[in-house]
Amino acid sequence: MAECLLRSLSKTVSRTVRSIKVPQSASFANFLSARNPYIKVSEEVSEAISDEKPVVALETTIYTHGFPHPKNTALALHLESVVRLNGGIPATIGVLNGIARVGFSAEELIELTASAGRPETRKVSRRDLPYILGLGHAGRGLNGGTTVAGTMVLARLAGINVLATGGLGGVHRGGEHSMDISADLIELARNRMTVVAGGCKSFLDIPRTLEYLETQGVTVGTFADGREGQVDFPAFWTRDSGSPSPLTIKDEEEAAQIMRAQITLPFYSGLFFASPIPADHSIAKDKMDATITQAVHDAEKSGFTGSDNTPFILKRIHEITDGASVAANGALIASNVARGTKVAVHLAKINKDHSDNIRTRKTPSLAGSNSSWTGSDTTVAYPPSTSRSSLTQISSGPNDPTNVIVAGALAVDLSCDFIPAKDVAESSHPRFHTSNPASIRQSLGGVGQNVATALHYLKSSVRLCTSIGDDIAGSTALQMLAQRGLQISGIQKLATGASTAQYVAINNAQKDLVLAMADMNILEATTQDFEVLWKPHLAGCKPKWLVVDANWDPLTLRKWIDAAKALEAKIAYEPVSTAKSKRAFSHPQSSLAAVPHHSINLATPNALELASMSEAASDAGMFDRDDWWRAIDSIGLSASGSRGKLVSLTNSDLVDQGIPQQSIRLLPFIPCISTTLGEHGVLLTQMLKPGDGRLTSPTSAPYILSRSTNGSDTVGGVYMRLFPPVERLSSHEIINVNGVGDTFLGTLIAGLTKDKPKVIADLVDIAQSASVQTLKSTEAVSPQISTLRHLI
Template identity: 30%
Template sequence: MIAAHQAGISVFVTGGIGGVHRDGENSLDISADLTELGRTPITVVSAGVKSILDIGRTLEFLETQGVCVATYGATNNFPAFFSPQSGFISPFQVRNPEEAAELIASALSLGLQSGVLLAVPIPEKHAAVGQQIEEAIQAAVGEASTKGIRGRDVTPFILQKVNDLTRGKSLQANIALICNNAKVGSQVACALEKQLDDRKLKSKIHHRHRHGNHPSDSESAVVVVGGINIDFIAKGKTEKLFFGQTNSGRVCQSFGGVGRNIADSLSRLGQTPLFISATGDDSHSEAVFNYCKHMNTSGVSRLEGQNTATYCVVIAESGEMILGLGDMDIHEQITEQCVSQFDKQLSSATLVCLDGNIPVSTIDYVCSFASSHKINVWYEPTDSEKACKPFLSDSWKSLSYASPNLAELCTMTKTLGIPTPEVLPSSLDDILSLAVTLSRPLLEHLHCLVVTLGSNGLLLCGEHNAGSVNLQPRLQKKRRRLCALHYPALSVTAEEIINVSGAGDSLAGAIMVGILQQRDTDSCVRMGLLAARLSLLSPHPIALALNSDSVDPDKVHAQNWPKPSFMWID
């Protein structure tokens, strides 16, 4: 199931699944099949559950795990492997491949992470032999009980006894049964593919008629894959907020999502990035598309039956975040299949940006694709929990850039097994020292790290070049001398800050534009700092005032630019 899901296969065929063993309420002998069905969105076609198990409790456990169980065929009797009837009824019934495909497609459209169990009765011509086998099973179960056989010894004893009692007929029935399951499973898989294609086509037509966005076949220098959501920002009017009561404050709505923010920033700064994401087919998505008319959203899927992601953040008067709540389930629908539709655009891109909201499998797919096509990938971790995603495999070695904060950087290195402190330092010197230390092993493969430090500015770590860090993509991997530059943040008072939700995304987007324009490192970073300050002063994550002139260091004399602090990494 896990391998099939990772490979993008929606229907998996087996003989019979495991279940709750007899006396399982005492022994807790429960097959991992059941828990996996509860957390893997895949359809398993089987002949039900062997009667050597406790079928009633197995069905109850599947319900507890949120698994949709349906019998395939003329009745809703739940089969018991060798017998078409177990004495129990399935919650659902589908009569043909088309009904099964509709059920599965509906389950997938909900974005749930649980699977579907499709129970197929043994073919009628084998039912008589199946009845003999069931009688042998009951005799074997009784003998096992009489002899006091328990635990792990029960199943092998019963199977051997049944084989002896039926003189090998159980094996013949088993082969016939698995062939039938494979036939039904393949028919359902074909019907499901057609069902999903029809839904996808309807979604595309619906989307184009209502929005008329940029064509999806246009080439873009940048492709952004990530989340899109509605932000509700609640800012308190007092520094201290009290839980359990109503606090005085101001609430505003804006349009966010890390991927959307970065694509928005790039668009306002003269780029035309292709943005790949997903929304629901609801009023929120209508508002999102209207707001994002200046962006190329032809890669955004609008999915029926889904909710557009929403995020609510509570911030103190100072602008610091107190609490965040997110309904982000739809981000799991930004799958590798969704992205692979745009392989042509990906292959011609100069830079691909991923945010941490998308599934691990999608990140792995893009990193593998980028590695084979020699494309630079920028990873924006989103938060400290999601920062680990590329580092769960070797995918991180295909990244060129990453823009974590210090907590996210710690998650990255901890995932790789690198010693990482549990408590972050407070003094600037100690923060910089830790950031440099943790960056060193990542730079064995990454070209550059942009470590954001909030009010302390940012730390740029990478290849030394003429007293600075080389931000321009390297043509080949080779041994480099590494260094770091610390840039202080532009001064902003607490009273001026309206929100902090898009500052990091604005910074990343502007630095990317500087890189694409082949500017020197100082200019790239200053563009990022100016964009971040505009975001802090705006009610929107990406300031409406953001444009090429507003972040041009030669035109905006925000302050006497201090010379960055230089340090060697090795």
């Protein structure tokens, strides 16, 4: 009878699934988000699952019921950055406003963590999901942190294989009488999921927990961490528990091979990989045992049982250890998340090597809750039984080819636009020494980040190399970049107390910059570490171009230039500001001294920065050198140029300011200078080599300032062209000015690194158009510049 019923049910399910029309390319995560109003899978996580990239699930009760606000916010953002820095995609899982989320944006994660400690913020296990999601659908949008069990349920629905967390629940002391057994163990028994955690909390009954997991068929192993022979199953705050681990695992690659076997075979129980706390954060076992005995006694005395028991005991342990348990907790969680990510990445590599395996079964099956059903028109994998993961661009390592490396600042930007009073006749500029009304916006900026983002929007292969602090701003920035799809393997998080860079711009009523304050000191904190932190990225990527900004100190700037030049990469220099623009010339052994083998191929200053660069070169004695004079003689002009010719190519105002002359003076060191001039447009000044087609082209003839007449084998002439603005905007159309120059440079480099690169003169107007898009945007670089891809 039961067998007949099972066959009948199997046929019914098969017919039902065949009636669902889902595109072959759609992941189950996409299908889940589209069809289920109770669960939302973020776009980033959905795409990662669809592309079979290494995704790591993160629970949220540690934020809502573990750490106080705002420490929980910092931890949440930090753990996501740990996943990204180790090559994975984080999928933080929780309930926000009555909807289960698989993957949070930074803003959503901050909103959830801010609700910690409120009575209405719930601790959500499997049993609680129908309640809190049902109320959300009825209009009561509650927040909740998912436990390991609740996270496992949602992760498996989305098709995620790995969950990393602090500790696993277990059998409570006296559980043989109270039947107080964590739902985490039940979920491990019924879900084909891998959990990486620091064992069980020490106040649980660890021997009975291990016995229960064995009875339920859950594979349990402990990472050896270099130890030989039998190792103990860890007890969260301590590396040893007194209970031998059922199995020992050598490393993350071995763990991934175990996962591969478990996924491929028709097993439907989970895996538990115990990761001991780092030795330097481990609390002595005898001290922890005494603390736990006291905390458990206090819980019993106070009547805390069930789901309230663990939070109370954790709070008492924190109090008894004077906070040492919380510090150890944070270190353990970060270590576990890093290890869980490495397991997921290794699994992705293994699955890629086995990409010929069939992803879904062809026979309808009800063998377990993780079955795959195939219909005649489509296949729905629930969830995929195997994968053929390929590493995401975000997880690219130092040895992955990349067309452009951008070395420069990433910062949190504040843009302050002065708002004059409507009923008072006053200046459009803010007043000094007093408070001014303003509209203030915060965004992600920094010259390097802006240029890299522009290149990314234009589909260039780019890696940003920069430093961030171990702070909320840094973690948020890292998450935002990764959500855009940018490579982040070149971003170094410094744990030395350095703060993530910040930039504050004060603009007048017309949105023109009046004053800016920039704290970019973090880039100068890595001067001595260039060989370790940055050089491997250049050597491994072998980029066509290095874009370097002047936020680096002069010595590090020189190291970047020398290392890139040794690899025959071309170099673009973004001067950043009048003060910092001098840094390329300020070192006594500046690489720019090499003539005619120019160290910098392209610079994009504004008029003030150009003047500052010219002054710095003069102060360094670079205009007194014999090789500079030989180059100037080959150009066929005096150092100041021919005024009449310069006016005809530009205009009298620019010549009176000395802008064309300053460009010419710098050409022997920087053979292509594109100076942005605001309302005057862009002045392109370029030294041409002998044989350059533009020297004899009729269309280029109006822009040839001079031709070499002395037979130089390195200098053929000078091309100078003033490009008028592509569009003039009224003041009310201008929203943002901070990333305009960076957008311009990023667009130029995008065109210069194509398989069939354009000459730079053909890119200037396109770059100006991109800059206009940014002027109209609230973002430091407008995403709308992507519409210009086809032009470059």
